[in-house]
Amino acid sequence: MSVLVAGTIAIDDIKTPTTAHKNLLGGSACYAAISASYFAPTVLQGIVGHDFPAEHVETLKKHGVDLSGVEHSDGKTFYWSGEYFDDLNTRETLDVQLNVIEDYHPKLDESVAKSKIVLLANMSPVTQMEVLQQCHADFIIADTMDLWINVTLEPLKALIEKIDLLILNDSEAKQLAGTNNLITAGNRLLEMGSKYVVIKKGEHGSMLFAKNHFFTCGAFPLHEVLDPTGAGDTFAGALAGYLAKSEGVVSFKDLCQGVVQGTVMASFVCEAFSTKMLHELDDAKIQARYDEFIRYTQVI
């Protein structure tokens, strides 16, 4: 089965305490699509401007990402610039220019809309809903962030009612659920309508909630995090790709294994700048780290 990844396609400038780079391939959908492409045929839906570098198009093509859902506009590509501080746990957005995504209303070709697994990578829930309404998916995943909780809460709530899996980080889960207890938060988010919820906790791993199931997953142990940009998108992409690979009805066990794949892929992306590490992987490297992580978590 193929996976459709819809979200932002961006040009990023990133600074960390040790280095800085400009004109990087960025955006939630790019990290997620490249990550998903290791597991299943991946179609990308999004929009770019006239300034989107040809080398980034080539990068996506090299990963076999189907770009037939990428729309082109005369404006400038979505731009994000950020800086990380101290232990890379603190990030400050230096500049955001919405540009072509400001008036983006996705139109899905039938070939794109037929994907059975859909990942609505992080972008406005209004745009996520527009994609959702054109899909014939069996399983819909949506990622979100604090910005959308703050500025588009009602559209986000409407979206959550229609999806199968909501992914968000711990502080966002607490904010959206109105509680400081993450377990309560996960269960309250289920009550908002999503069948499953994943709460990401960065270096502390993640938790998967269902009505009568729960799964707790650590993070892969990393001695050094060079650039955590896109780690959440990469996590979501791998999870979606893994589900597309699994065929059949999505089971809780599939989701647990998908969360582990997401954990593994997110750990890779943190080890180098931008998407760099995602270009250096192969199935054997991914499988080796998956097996290593399983050893780190099994007690029986």
Next chain:
Amino acid sequence: MSVLVAGTIAIDDIKTPTTAHKNLLGGSACYAAISASYFAPTVLQGIVGHDFPAEHVETLKKHGVDLSGVEHSDGKTFYWSGEYFDDLNTRETLDVQLNVIEDYHPKLDESVAKSKIVLLANMSPVTQMEVLQQCHADFIIADTMDLWINVTLEPLKALIEKIDLLILNDSEAKQLAGTNNLITAGNRLLEMGSKYVVIKKGEHGSMLFAKNHFFTCGAFPLHEVLDPTGAGDTFAGALAGYLAKSEGVVSFKDLCQGVVQGTVMASFVCEAFSTKMLHELDDAKIQARYDEFIRYTQVI
């Protein structure tokens, strides 16, 4: 095999946002010994003053804790008073009176010193070393806290060289190892001389480090934490008791399972005030939660 638990025996006053109680049974050794007693014969080493309530003695006896290592003094019992705020993640010590532990130099009876598993529960590393030097143990565990890193760093370092397992929480591990990366911290602490290191992360679980092994363990999901006092001591006690129960040379697998038992017992203690929940357990309740937790963590 029996387990020796040496540490503080205290009278606690505790406030949380919802309740407050006085004259509670407290101290690292009491939480740890009661927890350990569910797994193996447990001997308690410590000191009490003339004011130590008879009911607390009865409580310990009810759990079958061997009190032959408890010394009595004319002074007042070690006293601690603390208050928790907000989401119970912030604690402020309101008052500490060392009293009888200020000049405590433990003298171990031969019957006490012969235990093969020894837990040096949280107290001054100078006193922990005095206990250690009188033991004939196969496996020595030491718990510590930020206070000892701040005021008795050299004795703590000397102790770490002589023990098998160091237990401490995440902020303490970072402080002692001089790094913000917990994985690096765990490995640096191994280099200080302890064969194994456990880093506790509260609601995010714990990690076990060995030279060529690693284990990551989530926390048991709790909707409500009523009073986290003694959770770390309870964790350490269960781990020590489990190792004593396991017999033979301590393996990495034993330690992983002991960490899970610690996780389970610590989750119970957080659900009620002070040691209350520890008095309401039985083997079946503990086993049921252990099995439940294993289901929450297994992916294959």
